[in-house]
Every structure is written in C-alpha cells, then in structure tokens.
Amino acid sequence: MKKRILKSPANRLVFIALFSLMAMGACKSKKKVVAETPPPAPVEQVEAPATPSTPQPSAxxxxxxxxxxxFNSVANSNNVQAANSTIQEALSMFSNQETPVLIVIHEESGIKDYDEPTTISKYLNxxxxxxxxxxxxxxxxxDNSGRVSELELRRK
Incomplete structure (x- = not known):
C-alpha cells in the first residue's frame, strides 16, 4: 500500500508554502540579476564619408x-495652340510620327490583350x-539614336 503524502491538510499546507517560497525566490533572483547588469557602453558611430552613389537614371x-x-500637358492644356506646340515638342522624341502605341486592356498569365493599335500622332491628338x-x-x-520606337500604355 502506498501512503499519500498530500492527503492530510497539514502536509498540503506545507507543500503549498514551500512551492510559493520557491516561486518568490526565483522571481527575486531574476530581478537582482537584471538590476545588477551594467548599462551597455555607448557605441561610437563612425560616419562614412558621403559618396555620391546615387545611380543615374537610364535613358x-x-x-x-x-x-x-x-501627355499631362497636352491633356490639361487650356487652348488648342498650347496643346499643338506641346504635341510638336513630344513628337521630336519619337523616331517618326507613325511610331506605334499599344494600349493594354487586359493581361492574364502573361498574355496581353491590346486595344486597336494607334500611332503617337493620333494618340497625342x-x-x-x-x-x-x-x-x-x-x-x-x-532605337539606336535614343528616340522612342515603340510605346506600350496601361490604364491607371
């Protein structure tokens, strides 16, 4: 036959008292350890010499x-003459006035659907x-001369 140690109320009380003393003792020791650790030494930050490493934008x-x-200037112009002069400036960036402009209307799993192809001249107008x-x-x-040879647009 086994004797049960915690069967009597006195034994239970002693067991609970020992357990709570151990728990409180563990908490106090953690607090002492935390309080006794010295603050970390200040770290000196060495400043690297500033080098202009900003990458240049591509063409x-x-x-x-x-x-x-x-495009925004043409769309927001107040009169036709201002719009036409902006269109002429914009056309100077293209290889010719018939440069194709493709407008993506839908894309799914890498396959693009385009609206009817147009030219840059028609699109600006x-x-x-x-x-x-x-x-x-x-x-x-x-193209090789740095002018636009094809343009693909998407909806905002």
Whole structure:
C-alpha cells in the first residue's frame, strides 16, 4: 500500500508554502540579476564619408518622365495652340510620327490583350480632344539614336 503524502491538510499546507517560497525566490533572483547588469557602453558611430552613389537614371526612365509630362500637358492644356506646340515638342522624341502605341486592356498569365493599335500622332491628338490622360507608360523601346520606337500604355 502506498501512503499519500498530500492527503492530510497539514502536509498540503506545507507543500503549498514551500512551492510559493520557491516561486518568490526565483522571481527575486531574476530581478537582482537584471538590476545588477551594467548599462551597455555607448557605441561610437563612425560616419562614412558621403559618396555620391546615387545611380543615374537610364535613358528609358528619362524618356518616360518627359513623355508623362508631355501627355499631362497636352491633356490639361487650356487652348488648342498650347496643346499643338506641346504635341510638336513630344513628337521630336519619337523616331517618326507613325511610331506605334499599344494600349493594354487586359493581361492574364502573361498574355496581353491590346486595344486597336494607334500611332503617337493620333494618340497625342486624342489626348488633346478628350482632355483626359487615363494611361501610363508601362514599356518603352528606344532605337539606336535614343528616340522612342515603340510605346506600350496601361490604364491607371
């Protein structure tokens, strides 16, 4: 026969008292250890000499920025003469006035559906007439002379 140690109320009381003393003792020792650790030494930060390592934008990025500005200027122009002068400036960036402009209307699993192909001249006049620039440049191709040879647009 086994004797049960915790059967009597006195034994239970002693067991609970020992357990609580051990628990409190463990907490106090952790607090002492934490309080006795010295603060970390200040770390000196060595400043590296500033080198101008900003990457230069590529020719495509520069062309995209200029074209987006031209498209917004044509769409937001107040009169036809201002729009026409902006269109002439924009056309100087293209290899010719018949440069193809493709507008992506849907893409699924890498397959793109395009709206009816147009030319840059027609697209700029469309912007002038509608006064809305609803597309952004998603792909641009430059020829050897740095002029735009193909433009792909997407809906904003």
């Amino acid at each position: 495509e990025e520069v062309a995209v920025g200029k074209l987006e500005n031209y 469309y912007l002038k007439d509608t006064k809305k620039n609803l597309n952004f440049i998603s792909d641009i191709r430059l």
